[in-house]
Amino acid sequence: MKNYIIRTVKMAAYYSFLGLMLQGLLVNFLFAITPAEGQNLRDIKVTVRIIDVTLEQALQMIEQKTNFKFSYTKEDIPLNEKATVIVDDESLYNILTVFAKDYGLTFNRINDQIVVKKNQGQTENLVTAVESGTIRGIIIDSKSKTGIPGANVIIKRLNIGAAADKDGNYTIRNVPTGKYDIQVSAVGYGKKQKSVVVETGKTTEVNLILDEEAVGLDEIIVSGTAFETTRKEIPASITVVTAKEIEKKGITYFADLLKGTVPGVLSTSTGGLMNDNTSITVRGTLLSGGDAAKVYIDGIEVSNTQFLSGLDVNSIERMEVIRGPHAVAMYGANATSGVINIVTKKGAVDGRDFPHVTAQVTGSYIQQGTFGGEQVPTGSSPYKTENSLSINGGQSSFSYRLGVTANKTGEMIKDNSNDQLSFSGTARSVQGPFVIGLNLMWSSYNRNDPSVQSFWYENQNLFPRLAPAGYRVGMSYPNMRYENYNSTYGINLLYQPTESWFNKIDIGKSIVGYEYYKRSPYYFTAADSLLTTSTYYTSKTTFRYNTGYKTKINELFSLNLSGGAEYISYDYDSRSYNNIKFTDSHDLITFTSTTYSNIIQHSKNSSYFATADIGYNEKLYFSISSSVLYDPKAYKTVRIVPPRYGITYSDKLENFEYRVRGLYGGNSLPVNPAYVNPVSTSPTFLVFLDNPDLYSEVREGWELGTDLYFGKDASISLTYFSEKGDNVISLVPLQVLNPPYVYQYQNAFSIKTSGIEFQGNANLGFLNLKEITLKGVYTYNSNVYTSISPLVIANSASYKDSPTGTIQVGDRYTGVPTHSGSAQISYDPGIWGVSANVIFSGGARNVENISWYKYRYGNAVNIDAGKTYNELGATYNVVYKGQTYAVSKNSVTRSYYIESPLYFKFDLRAYYKIFDSATIFLNIANITNDTSADNNYFITTGRITTLGFNFSL
Missing domain, CATH: 3.55.50.30 (Phage tail protein beta-alpha-beta fold)
Incomplete structure (x- = not known):
């Protein structure tokens, strides 16, 4: 020295x-x-x-x-x-x-x-x-030459990376020196990989260009489980909807997001004009009300699909839809018809010192709605505004995103308006093998709306004739005020101790609540001034644990093991007050105890599930899984759900890939304890009988399918399915002539559904027209009752083989269309673009409300009797299957059930980039002003023309 x-x-x-x-x-x-x-x-x-x-x-x-x-x-x-x-x-x-x-x-x-x-x-x-450097660059769309937001950049072997920002830029800091392979992927694009050498203290720039292509077999899906899996390894039918697709369609309401977009999925809005009260079923309804699709937002199950009515679609990064009861292998109990896994947008980690800001402002004009082919009175302000703002960013291992949306809809028809406010926030931190995420979504919306829009028909000749002087003639009857709030919040923990072992924990809660009350009396008599109000609250607490292990046994065989547990706690509280008075500030004045009802339910269930996937030569995969949950009948023993068996084989021939798949499996729906021992708070008015003999509802079946991929340009997916629902629980009316009315929950019937699902995508690059893309979806569904319990038939007129029996063997389940789908063509050279879309549906079985109300409240003749309502006595005779029945003139007979005609609705969207960070766009929804629907119980909107502007910093 x-x-x-x-x-x-x-x-x-x-x-x-x-x-x-x-x-x-x-x-x-x-x-x-x-x-x-x-x-x-x-x-x-x-x-x-x-x-x-x-x-x-x-x-x-x-x-x-x-x-x-x-x-x-x-x-x-x-x-x-x-x-x-x-x-x-x-x-x-x-x-x-x-x-x-x-x-x-x-x-x-x-x-x-x-x-x-x-x-x-x-x-x-x-x-x-620890010598390290930095990697940064930009991910570019080969067609538009613009950045790809949200592209994932991963350093293989280190398992670290970053997501590209809105302009496609990314930065990965503190990368240990050495040589690595960087892999870049984005939904709807092909993967790219490139080798890079990281030197101490230096920044290495890696820019990559991705080609937009039809989704291939190596697409990463099922991000709701412990580890991500490629499409070719899973035998189930899965569809992915991306933020880019949502933007292309100009969708603002979640109820519209699934319409014609995903085969086999029926999304309906039971709120009429306001698109709230969203209901989602997959491949038709086979079980009771719990048969709706199981929906997760960032790993937390929503307590009621009504929550989705207030969901800000601008916050969705991607949505994965698994069709059929086979999702039990990944999501446990209650996933009886399918699972919708929503992944929200996260902040970009790109090293910027200031956050990204994105804003959008739109204004819409809404054409007159119709009911029964007749225009309804126009409101004073048929306009709608939708405004959103989001901020996101991050540094090193931390990222965040905050978003707020405010929507307001004016008076499209008299006394019908809506305002909505929603907020979303996410935060994510990566600490070595640990990843922690926090998520929050909250929304509220208030609505003034006719509760039964059918009464618009000949409204002025109906109840207003009994109203006192000064009553607003033409006011929608009855006029209701809805006040809704929804929230979900949770924490996600991921731990990957080794390259092969994955762990994931999701803990959170979802709450849905609303209150509605009548703003005007019924006026059954001229002196009537009584009102009604109801409150509804439901919450669901979720605790989920998933673990998975992936390994290569040798050069030919691979093994994926996954399993987990889920605990769900559910609370329900419904209160209703009838024949009351309250002040303008909604303070109760008078209250009659006999008209008050309160239903409180609490249930909980836990399930345990496991799956083993064995792969051979990365072409053949065999899958077996099972689930265990508490038996709702015994409450102390366990029940093994029907296991799932699946097989899939895929191969590649030059630029052509194909896959064939088959799957059999089922799921069980735990019985709600409140169905076994229901409680009525108004026993003089309504009585529920106990039923300790209720059995779990089971939905099981099979499907066969094939997926074809023509290079980067096109893909086709075709599936045939057959499923059956057994022990279906229904609230059966036993005595409804005079109070107290008597009901009981019973295992009432069995239903079978079968059909065909088609989905196709094409990019015309093989014709040197890569700016043009085509997409199509089609579903055929046969959803029929196959058996009805003899005990139910004996006790309830609704199930009898008679002219007033609403449900009989061979009947189609109401509300499920036979044919549905969509088609879309887009031209997108980059600076500007245009897309056209058509949605079609038809064949849903429902009551033809127009004809019924014209008879019941107008001067039309009864279909069976040939006379008007006032001309008939209390009953009239109907010949049905060779026998004569005396039918009440107030009863809806089977003659009034129809299958809705096939209808088409066309949409158009165009955009132009003023500069890189600002875009103006025009949406015209329902160009032909067709107000047809799968049922005619609600007033539907006509043409909606929207002009908007968005920008980002």
């Missing part, structure tokens, strides 16, 4: 003498360095002369001379011990080595930071360095 001395000491005996001699030389430093981040510790030279100072002061002096920062916990380091350092042009590595030996420390360099820790018995590598 060329220095006369380099020592640090705890004792002053020897060094105090030397210190006195050299004390005058404490100044006179000579040191010049380049940035510390780019140099090796052995190459960094330091000149220091300090005598009898504390260790903390010595470290601070080195910080000043080297631009390094020491990081330590004060309790672990002897900072007050004395130190003397006298060196000239000595390497920092040697100085730290002496410090380490004399004070029992270790030093670890990470870029420009040196971590100091107490030595735990090490004798070697006391001074180490």
Whole structure:
């Protein structure tokens, strides 16, 4: 060592003498360095002369001379011990080595930071360095030459990466030096991979261009489980909807998002004009009300699909739809008809010092709605505004996104308006093998709306004729006020201790609540001034754990093992007050106890599920899974759900890929304890009978399908399915002639559904027209009752084989269309674009309300009797299947059930980029102003013309 001395000491005996001699030389430093981040510790030279100072002061002096920062916990380091350092042009590595030996420390360099820790018995590598650099670049669409927002950039082997920002830029910091393969992927694009060498302290730029293509077999899906899986490994029918597709269609309401977009999925809005009260079923309804699709938002199950009415579609990054009861393998109990897994947008980690800001402003004009082919009275302000703002960003291992949306719909028809406010927030942090995410969504909307829009027909000749003077003739009857609120919040934890072992925990809660009350009396008599109000609250708490292990057994065989557990706690509280009075501020004035009802339900269930997937040569995959849950009948034993068996085979021939798949499986729906022992709070008005003999509802079946991929240009997916629902529970009316009315929950019937699902995508690149894309979806569904319990038939007129029996063997389930689908063509050269879309549906079985109300409240003749309502006596005779029945003139007979005609609705969207960060767009929904629907119970909107502007910073 060329220095006369380099020592640090705890004792002053020897060094105090030397210190006195050299004390005058404490100044006179000579040191010049380049940035510390780019140099090796052995190459960094330091000149220091300090005598009898504390260790903390010595470290601070080195910080000043080297631009390094020491990081330590004060309790672990002897900072007050004395130190003397006298060196000239000595390497920092040697100085730290002496410090380490004399004070029992270790030093670890990470870029420009040196971590100091107490030595735990090490004798070697006391001074180490994690040399690292930075990778950054931009991911570009080959067609539009613009950045691809949300593209995923992953460094293989390290399993770290970043998501591209709105302009396609990304930054990955603190990458250990070395050679790596970078893989880039984005939904709707082909994958790209590139090798890169990372050097200490340097930034390496890697820019990649992706081609938009039909989704292939290597597409990553099922992000709701412990580990992501490729499409070719899963035998189930799965559709992915991306944020880009949502934007192309100009969709603003969730109820419209699934219409004609996903085969086999029926999304209906039972709120009429306002698109609220969203109901979602997959492949038709086979079980009771719980047969609706199971919906997750960032791993948290929503308590009621009505929550989706207030969901801000601008916050959705992607949505995965698994059709059929086979989703039990990944999502456990209650996934009887399918699962919708919604993944929201996350913040970009691109190293910017300021966040990304995106805003959108739109204004719409709504054409007159119709009911029964006749236009309804136009409101004073048939306009709609939708405004949204989002902020997202991140640094290093932390990212966030905040979004807010405010929508307001004016009076499209008299006394019908809506305002909605929603908020979403996400935060995500990556700490080595741990990833933690926080998610929050909240929305509220208030609505003034006719509760039964059917009464619009000949409204002025109906109830208003009994109203007192001054009553607003033409006011929608009855006029209701709805006040809704929804929220979901949760935490997601991911832990990947090894490259093959994955763990995921989701904990959260979803709440849906609303209150509605009548703003005008019924006026059954001229003096009638009584009102009604109801409140509804439901919450669902979710705890889910998933684990998975992926391994290659040898060169030919692979094994994926996954399993998990889910605990769900459900609460329901419904209260209703009839024949009451309240003030304008909604304070109760009068209340009659016999008209009050309150239903409180609490249930909980847990399930355990496991799946084994065996792969051969990355072509053939065999899957088997099962689930266990508490048996609702015994409440203490367990029930094994029908297992799922699946097989899929795929291969590639030059630019052509194909897959054939088959699947059999089922799921069980736990019985709600409130069905077994229901409670009525108004026993003089309504009585529920106990039924301890209820059995679990079961939905099971099979499907066969094939998927064809023609290079990057086109794909076709075709599926045939057949499923059956057994032990279907229904609330059966046993006595409804006079109060108290008597009901009981019973295993009432069985239903079978079968059909065909088609989905196709094409990019006309093979014709040198890659700017043009085509998409199509079609579903054929046969959904019929196959059996009805003899006990139910004997006790309930609704199920009898008679002219007033609404449900009989062979009947189609109401509300499920036979044919449905959509087609879309898009031209998108980059700076501007245009797309046209058509949605079609038909064949749904429902009551033909128009004809019924024209008879019941107008002057039309009864279909069966040939006379008007006023001309008939209390009953009339109907001949049905060779027998004569006396039917009440107030009863809806089977003659009024029809299958809705096939209808088409056309949409058009165009956009133009004013500059890179600003776009104007025009949407015209329902161009032909067709107000047809699968039922005619609600007033539907006509043409909606929207002009909008969005920009980002």
